[in-house]
Amino acid sequence: MAIIQWYPGHMAKAIRQVQEKLKLVDIVFELVDARIPESSRNPMIQEVIENKPHLLLLTKADLADPVETKEWLKYYRQHGENAIAIDSRETKIEQVIIRETNKILKEKIQNKADKGIISHEIRAMCIGIPNVGKSTLLNHLLNKKVAITGDKPGVTKKQQWLKSPHGLSLLDTPGILWPKFDDQSIGTKLAFTGAIKENLYANDDVALYGLNIFRNKYPAELLSRYKLNEEELDQNLPELLLSITKKLGMKDDYDRASLRIMLDARKGKLGRFCLDFVGEVVDEDSRN
Numbered sequence: 001m002a003i004i005q006w007y008p009g010h011m012a013k014a015i016r017q018v019q020e021k022l023k024l025v026d027i028v029f030e031l032v033d034a035r036i037p038e039s040s041r042n043p044m045i046q047e048v049i050e051n052k053p054h055l056l057l058l059t060k061a062d063l064a065d066p067v068e069t070k071e072w073l074k075y076y077r078q079h080g081e082n083a084i085a086i087d088s089r090e091t092k093i094e095q096v097i098i099r100e101t102n103k104i105l106k107e108k109i110q111n112k113a114d115k116g117i118i119s120h121e122i123r124a125m126c127i128g129i130p131n132v133g134k135s136t137l138l139n140h141l142l143n144k145k146v147a148i149t150g151d152k153p154g155v156t157k158k159q160q161w162l163k164s165p166h167g168l169s170l171l172d173t174p175g176i177l178w179p180k181f182d183d184q185s186i187g188t189k190l191a192f193t194g195a196i197k198e199n200l201y202a203n204d205d206v207a208l209y210g211l212n213i214f215r216n217k218y219p220a221e222l223l224s225r226y227k228l229n230e231e232e233l234d235q236n237l238p239e240l241l242l243s244i245t246k247k248l249g250m251k252d253d254y255d256r257a258s259l260r261i262m263l264d265a266r267k268g269k270l271g272r273f274c275l276d277f278v279g280e281v282v283d284e285d286s287r288n
């Protein structure tokens with residue numbers, strides 16, 4: 001498997017900028033991808049925001065395996081986190097987020113009120129890995145399209161404050177990836193779901209990794225989308241990829257087929273899926 005590794009200077013700068021702005025905000029909205037909630041959680045971000053009230057938002061929940069999402073929410077809540085699953089493009093999402101924010105900040109708001117400080121403004125910072133839906137969510141909270149969004153990582157280049165009609169002041173931030181991954185599979189999952197720039201990984205490595213999970217967890221989707229039979233599905237992984245390449249009419253261009261598989265998955269054409277499973281994390285916990 002090719003090594004996915006980088007350390008773009010602007011990521012370090014982005015972390016520094018988050019640190020600088022933290023004291024200005026009441027709450028942090030930490031966005032993770034519901035398909036890979038753990039793998040898309042940046043440990044550097046977690047370290048920086050440790051002592052801040054914070055709401056964990058599992059975005060792209062419309063694309064994630066709903067059974068697994070439920071498990072993840074249970075898991076996070078058991079670990080004392082405020083977590084909800086959302087589709088950032090949903091128009092009604094602002095009501096849910098404002099309700100949760102008020103719940104989390106209730107004590108703080110009350111303390112201020114007791115001191116005679118009545119403020120209707122809540123300042124929040126949106127952070128997370130690239131392409132997780134930060135700017136999309138902000139646009140919905142603001143009821144207008146002010147933040148630039150795009151279906152590729154690295155769209156937002158710098159921080160900007162935006163004001164919502166509901167008394168929320170929001171800080172949009174560029175996506176932050178961490179410099180290297182302890183576990184190579186984390187980088188591969190991030191690549192598969194679209195958080196990493198395309199030129200940083202080999203399509204076939206990433207597609208093969210995803211195919212393996214789909215074959216185990218979501219075989220019906222693979223069978224029907226690529227018109228495979230059970231025998232073809234049971235071949236070793238490179239052979240399975242070649243079979244799919246042929247079925248797609250791409251002869252032996254498995255690189256192109258690999259890209260197609262990833263795009264199909266990202267667009268939901270292979271059904272709703274997860275690549276992180278609560279069971280695996282729990283197993284690790286019990287080993288420690």
Ligand SMILES: Nc1nc2c(ncn2[C@@H]2O[C@H](COP(=O)(O)OP(=O)(O)OP(=O)(O)O)[C@@H](O)[C@H]2O)c(=O)[nH]1
Nearest residue numbers: 060088131132133134135136149150154155156175
């Ligand atoms: N299906 C689905 N798509 C979403 C959701 N949230 C965002 N998207 C799409 O994901 C893509 C990335 O969204 P952005 O809001 O630009 O992501 P970002 O986190 O601001 O990305 P960077 O600025 O690159 O860090 C866009 O094509 C959005 O339409 C969601 O909840 N569900």
Ligand SMILES: [Mg+2]
Nearest residue numbers: 134135155156
């Ligand atoms: Mg953005």
